[in-house]
Amino acid sequence: MVTIRDVAKQSGFSSTTVSIVLNNAPLSRYIPVKTKKKIERAAERLGYRPNQFARSLRSKRSHTVGVMVFDMTDPYCTLVLRGIENTLYQASYLPILTDVHNERSRFERYLEMLLDRRIEGLIVLANWLFLDINLLGDLEKSSIPTAMIGCELDTDSISSVIVDNEVGGSLALEHLHSLGHRKIAFIRGPKALTDSLPRWRGIRNCAHSCKLEIDPRMVADLPESRDPISSFEAGQKLTEDLIRQKRPFTALLAFDDMSAFGAIHALARSGIRVPEQCSVIGFDDVATSALYTPSLTTVRQPMAAMGASAVGIVVDGINAVVEKREIGAAVHRKVAPELVVRESTRSPL
Amino acid sequence: MVTIRDVAKQSGFSSTTVSIVLNNAPLSRYIPVKTKKKIERAAERLGYRPNQFARSLRSKRSHTVGVMVFDMTDPYCTLVLRGIENTLYQASYLPILTDVHNERSRFERYLEMLLDRRIEGLIVLANWLFLDINLLGDLEKSSIPTAMIGCELDTDSISSVIVDNEVGGSLALEHLHSLGHRKIAFIRGPKALTDSLPRWRGIRNCAHSCKLEIDPRMVADLPESRDPISSFEAGQKLTEDLIRQKRPFTALLAFDDMSAFGAIHALARSGIRVPEQCSVIGFDDVATSALYTPSLTTVRQPMAAMGASAVGIVVDGINAVVEKREIGAAVHRKVAPELVVRESTRSPL
DNA sequence: TCCCGAAGTTCGATTTAAATG
DNA sequence: GCATTTAAATCGAACTTCGGG
Numbered sequence: 250m251v252t253i254r255d256v257a258k259q260s261g262f263s264s265t266t267v268s269i270v271l272n273n274a275p276l277s278r279y280i281p282v283k284t285k286k287k288i289e290r291a292a293e294r295l296g297y298r299p300n301q302f303a304r305s306l307r308s309k310r311s312h313t314v315g316v317m318v319f320d321m322t323d324p325y326c327t328l329v330l331r332g333i334e335n336t337l338y339q340a341s342y343l344p345i346l347t348d349v350h351n352e353r354s355r356f357e358r359y360l361e362m363l364l365d366r367r368i369e370g371l372i373v374l375a376n377w378l379f380l381d382i383n384l385l386g387d388l389e390k391s392s393i394p395t396a397m398i399g400c401e402l403d404t405d406s407i408s409s410v411i412v413d414n415e416v417g418g419s420l421a422l423e424h425l426h427s428l429g430h431r432k433i434a435f436i437r438g439p440k441a442l443t444d445s446l447p448r449w450r451g452i453r454n455c456a457h458s459c460k461l462e463i464d465p466r467m468v469a470d471l472p473e474s475r476d477p478i479s480s481f482e483a484g485q486k487l488t489e490d491l492i493r494q495k496r497p498f499t500a501l502l503a504f505d506d507m508s509a510f511g512a513i514h515a516l517a518r519s520g521i522r523v524p525e526q527c528s529v530i531g532f533d534d535v536a537t538s539a540l541y542t543p544s545l546t547t548v549r550q551p552m553a554a555m556g557a558s559a560v561g562i563v564v565d566g567i568n569a570v571v572e573k574r575e576i577g578a579a580v581h582r583k584v585a586p587e588l589v590v591r592e593s594t595r596s597p598l
Numbered sequence: 599m600v601t602i603r604d605v606a607k608q609s610g611f612s613s614t615t616v617s618i619v620l621n622n623a624p625l626s627r628y629i630p631v632k633t634k635k636k637i638e639r640a641a642e643r644l645g646y647r648p649n650q651f652a653r654s655l656r657s658k659r660s661h662t663v664g665v666m667v668f669d670m671t672d673p674y675c676t677l678v679l680r681g682i683e684n685t686l687y688q689a690s691y692l693p694i695l696t697d698v699h700n701e702r703s704r705f706e707r708y709l710e711m712l713l714d715r716r717i718e719g720l721i722v723l724a725n726w727l728f729l730d731i732n733l734l735g736d737l738e739k740s741s742i743p744t745a746m747i748g749c750e751l752d753t754d755s756i757s758s759v760i761v762d763n764e765v766g767g768s769l770a771l772e773h774l775h776s777l778g779h780r781k782i783a784f785i786r787g788p789k790a791l792t793d794s795l796p797r798w799r800g801i802r803n804c805a806h807s808c809k810l811e812i813d814p815r816m817v818a819d820l821p822e823s824r825d826p827i828s829s830f831e832a833g834q835k836l837t838e839d840l841i842r843q844k845r846p847f848t849a850l851l852a853f854d855d856m857s858a859f860g861a862i863h864a865l866a867r868s869g870i871r872v873p874e875q876c877s878v879i880g881f882d883d884v885a886t887s888a889l890y891t892p893s894l895t896t897v898r899q900p901m902a903a904m905g906a907s908a909v910g911i912v913v914d915g916i917n918a919v920v921e922k923r924e925i926g927a928a929v930h931r932k933v934a935p936e937l938v939v940r941e942s943t944r945s946p947l
Numbered sequence: 948t949c950c951c952g953a954a955g956t957t958c959g960a961t962t963t964a965a966a967t968g
Numbered sequence: 969g970c971a972t973t974t975a976a977a978t979c980g981a982a983c984t985t986c987g988g989g
Binding site: 298299300301303305313322324326327328330331334343347350355359366478481507513543 | 650651652660695713885890
C-alpha cells in the first residue's frame with residue numbers, strides 16, 4: 250500500500266506538505282504552485298489513495314449513513330431506497346443497508362453494529378412499524394441525526410417524512426365519487442398501523458362533504474400482519490367475504506396496492522370484471538401497479554422524493570454536528586400524494 | 599467517548615492487558631480469571647465499545663462487503679438482496695449498497711469509493727450487464743474476492759452465480775407442451791443479454807426432443823434496453839404484433855416475467871382471456887408473479903439462494919486472504935431453476 | 948511579519964518485545 | 969523458564985507548533 254510518506258519521499262517534501270496540498274487545506278494557500286504540481290504528480294504516479302481508516306480515526310467521520318429497512322420484500326421499499334441511494338450519492342455518502350426482518354433482536358443487533366461503525370446519520374424505513382415504540386427509545390439514545398420514513402412521529406429528536414394520508418384518502422374517494430360511484434366497499438388498514446386512521450379520516454371527510462353514506466357493512470378491516478404478501482391475501486379474502494354478502498357495490502377502495510391486487514384477484518375469480526363491473530383503487534403506487542392487468546388506479550406516494558427528503562434532513566443534521574451548530578429540533582415533513590388514474594377505475598355502467 | 603485507556607485506568611491494569619482480555623487473544627491464556635473479571639466489569643460499567651476505525655487501521659480489515667446493483671428498480675433485485683443481506687448478517691459483515699443506474703461513470707465512481715473503504719469482498723448483481731465487458735477489467739484489477747450474480751463468466755479471477763438458463767428454457771416449453779400446446783408464440787431475450795442465448799437453446803432442445811416445430815414467424819425479439827419497465831412495454835408491443843398477424847397460438851412463452859406481464863396485458867386488451875384462450879409462461883418468478891391476475895406460471899430462479907451463494911463464495915475468498923492461503927480459482931455456480939405452476943397456464947380448450 | 952516547510956503529536960486499538968517475581 | 973503484566977512501537981493521515989529565510 251502506498252502511503253502519504255511514500256508520496257513525500259517521491260516528491261522530496263515532507264508528509265505534512267503532502268497532506269496540506271492533497272487536501273487543499275487552508276495552509277495550502279502559502280504553498281507555491283510548483284511544489285503542488287510536484288506533489289500531485291508524485292501522488293498520481295504512485296497511485297496514492299489515502300487510507301480511510303486513518304483518516305476517519307483522526308477526523309471521527311465515516312461518511313457513511315445507516316439505512317434500516319423493516320422488510321426489504323415490501324415493494325414499497327424499492328423506490329424509497331432508490332431515492333435514498335441517489336441523494337446520498339450526490340452528497341458523497343455511502344449507505345450501509347440493513348433489513349431487520351421485523352424482528353426486534355435483529356433491530357437491536359444491527360443498530361449496535363451501525364453505531365460501532367460510527368455512521369453519521371440513520372434513515373429508518375418503517376413501513377411496518379407496529380412493533381413496540383420502545384424502539385424509538387433506542388433510536389433516541391443514539392443521538393445521531395435520524396429520519397424515519399413512513400411513520401408519523403411527534404418526538405423532537407427524530408425527524409420523519411410521511412405522506413399526507415388524510416389528503417390521500419380523500420383523493421381516492423373523491424375520484425370514485427366523481428366517476429359516479431355511490432355503492433362503494435372499503436378495505437381499511439390494520440388498526441396498529443399509523444397510516445390507517447388518518448387515511449380513513451380523509452375518506453370519511455370526503456364522504457361527508459360529498460354527502461355520501463358509508464355502509465358499515467361494506468367496510469372490512471385488514472388484520473395485523475407482518476409481511477406484504479399477507480396484505481395481498483387478506484385483501485383477497487376480505488373481498489371474497491364482501492362479494493358473498495351479495496350487497497352490490499360498483500367500486501372498492503383498498504387500503505393499499507397490495508390489498509387492491511388481492512381484491513382484483515378475488516373479483517376476477519368471481520367473474521366480476523374490473524373495471525367494467527367494479528372499479529378498484531389502491532394506495533402507494535408500487536411498481537407493480539403500472540404493470541398490473543388491469544393497471545391500477547391509485548394514490549401515489551412520491552417514494553423516491555420521500556427517500557431524498559429524508560436524506561436531506563439527515564445530511565443537514567450531519568452538517569450541523571460537524572459545524573458544531575446547535576442541532577435544530579426534529580423536522581416533520583408531510584408530503585402530498587397524487588392521484589394516478591389508470592385502467593382499474595371507470596364510471597359505473 | 600470511552601477508550602481502552604479509560605477501561606485500563608478503571609480496572610487498574612494496562613491497556614495491553616485490557617486489549618488481550620477483551621479480544622480473548624492467545625495471550626489471555628496466561629491471565630488469571632480474577633483479572634479478566636475485573637477488566638470485563640470495568641468495560642461493562644463504562645459501556646466501552648472499541649473504536650472500529652482504530653481497529654481497522656491496525657488490522658486492515660473493514661468487515662464490510664460492497665454490493666453493486668445495476669438497477670435497483672429491477673424486481674429481480676429484491677429477493678437476491680434479501681439473500682445477500684441475510685447471509686452477510688450471519689457472517690457478521692455489513693453491506694454497502696450501491697446502485698450504478700446502468701451508467702458507466704457511476705460504476706467507476708462507486709467502485710473507487712468502495713475500494714477506498716477497503717471493502718473485503720464485492721458482489722455484483724449484473725442483471726442488465728450488456729455494458730462493455732471492460733468493466734470486468736476494472737473489477738479484476740481490484741484483486742478482492744468478487745462474485746457476480748446473473749451473468750455468465752469464464753474469467754478465473756471473478757466468481758459467478760447464475761441460473762441454468764438452458765434447463766429453465768426447456769422446463770418452460772416442456773410444461774406448455776405437456777399441457778397439449780402445439781401452436782406456441784415466443785418472446786426471446788435481447789441478444790446482448792447473456793441469458794438470452796442459452797435460454798433459447800434450452801427451448802430449441804426441448805422442441806427438438808418433443809418434435810415440436812417452432813414457427814419462426816411466431817418468434818419475437820425483445821429489443822435491447824436498460825430498464826425493467828421497457829421489458830414490460832416491449833412484451834406488450836410484441837404481443838400486439840403477434841396477435842395482429844392472425845396466426846393463432848394457444849400459448850406464449852415469454853423471456854421473463856416482465857415481458858410476460860406485458861403479454862398478458864396485451865392479450866387482455868385484445869379480449870383474449872388468459873389462460874382460457876391463451877396460456878402465458880414467464881421466467882424469474884419475481885414477487886409480482888404470485889400476485890398477478892391471473893397469477894403467473896413461471897420458471898423460478900432461486901434468487902435468495904443465489905444471493906446467499908454469492909456471499910458464501912466471497913466470504914470463503916475473504917477467509918483465504920486473511921489466512922494468507924492461496925486464493926483458489928474463481929468458482930462458477932449454475933443453480934437449477936424450478937417450474938412454478940400457477941393460473942396463467944392450462945390445457946388448450 | 949510573511950512565506951514555506953518540517954518535526955512531532957494525536958486519534959484508539961493491537962502487538963511485539965521485554966520486564967517483573 | 970514460567971506465569972503475569974506492561975512499555976513502547978505501529979497502523980496512516982492530519983493538525984499543531986515551530987524555525988529559517
